[in-house]
Amino acid sequence: MAVSVLVVSGCASSPAPESDHSSRYTLSQDRAPDGNFDASGLVDAKPRYEAPRSAGNMSSYKVWGKQYSVLGSNDGYVERGTASWYGEKFHGHKTSNGEVFDMYAMTAAHKSLRIPSYARVTNLDNGRSVVVRVNDRGPFHGDRLIDLSYAAAKKLGYQSRGTARVEVAAITVAKDGTMSLAGRPYPGSAAPVPVERVAAQPAVGSGESALFVQLGSFSSRSPAETLMGRARDAVADPLRVREVETASGRFHRVQVGPFSNPDDARKAQTRLENRGFGQTILLTDSH
Structure with missing residues (x-):
């Protein structure tokens, strides 16, 4: 109707x-x-x-x-x-x-x-x-x-x-x-970019950097947890919700990884997109 x-x-x-x-x-x-x-x-x-x-x-x-x-x-x-x-x-x-x-x-x-x-x-x-x-x-x-x-x-x-x-x-x-995506290299064609406002400054972290496949980024934690639950049912790779402070505010990043090399990260990205997680992005973040 x-x-x-x-x-x-x-x-x-x-x-x-x-x-x-x-x-x-x-x-x-x-x-x-x-x-x-x-x-x-x-x-x-x-x-x-x-x-x-x-x-x-x-x-x-x-x-x-x-x-x-x-x-x-x-x-x-x-x-x-x-x-x-x-x-x-x-x-x-x-x-x-x-x-x-x-x-x-x-x-x-x-x-x-x-x-x-x-x-x-x-x-x-x-x-x-x-x-x-x-x-x-x-x-x-x-x-x-x-x-x-x-x-x-x-x-x-x-x-x-x-x-x-x-x-x-x-x-x-x-x-x-x-x-380019909002003035930055478009995901998949060059260097990865975050889902947060492109104007945001990079998050400050104390750990070593590693590659992650990011499924989404939210200003509140609840939708991030929901998305991580969906991903947990679809893949066996490690998952996390990483909370970061940026120039645009606090964000909760739903990420799969870390991965030690780009090939492994891209393979995981392909697996996720084949399971319905469209528009994932590849990025470097603190371990």
């Missing part, structure tokens, strides 16, 4: 810029698709270089009388806030850059990131992450940071609640294919 989410999550890209009178606004409420859509097999958007476009990238625009600015570059962007989602009300209609919105694709709407672009979105309540392609503008409801497609929201586990606390980190791709 379709679930109405207007009151909880609002319309992602609505309203469009004031000159748009698209028929997509004829539905008074957004809603989820009928049936039990299975998002478990969905693959994250694959970042790739896309030449800059003019569509959807005006330096500034106005919606509901409020002025918004588009970033000159997504490099270094990382922010935390509230995510909502959008579905049937916009399905099949054009996005801000002229593409067709598909609520079953891994896409998103953002007020200021240049489009099209890519971002890693992490649900801070359960540690799940997805990579989405940003191709629309919004959300313009309250102080929400990003609107994900219904499919992406379901993969992050908040589609029934309507909103979630998330971290959004921009992924930029150069012409030569090199990638």
Whole structure:
């Protein structure tokens, strides 16, 4: 049965810029698709270089009388806030850059990131992450940071609640294919980066450094313990929740390891991702 989410999550890209009178606004409420859509097999958007476009990238625009600015570059962007989602009300209609919105694709709407672009979105309540392609503008409801497609929201586990606390980190791709995550090397393509805000200073530890596979990082311990419990049922490798103080506050890192060499760490990372722990990262931390 379709679930109405207007009151909880609002319309992602609505309203469009004031000159748009698209028929997509004829539905008074957004809603989820009928049936039990299975998002478990969905693959994250694959970042790739896309030449800059003019569509959807005006330096500034106005919606509901409020002025918004588009970033000159997504490099270094990382922010935390509230995510909502959008579905049937916009399905099949054009996005801000002229593409067709598909609520079953891994896409998103953002007020200021240049489009099209890519971002890693992490649900801070359960540690799940997805990579989405940003191709629309919004959300313009309250102080929400990003609107994900219904499919992406379901993969992050908040589609029934309507909103979630998330971290959004921009992924930029150069012409030569090199990638960065919020201004730092993208995991898997170069040096690993932490899940915490990239602006945070490295944690200070007294022990020796070693390689770990990190599953998630949380401001409170409870979701970290929950994630570690899930991992304990899936792998036999050592697990820990490491509490660290950073420039952005206290975090609880769910980590597998330590590993003595990169090959062993990457093999463990592959095992974890094959068991459903997507967007793991490899990092060096105190033993």
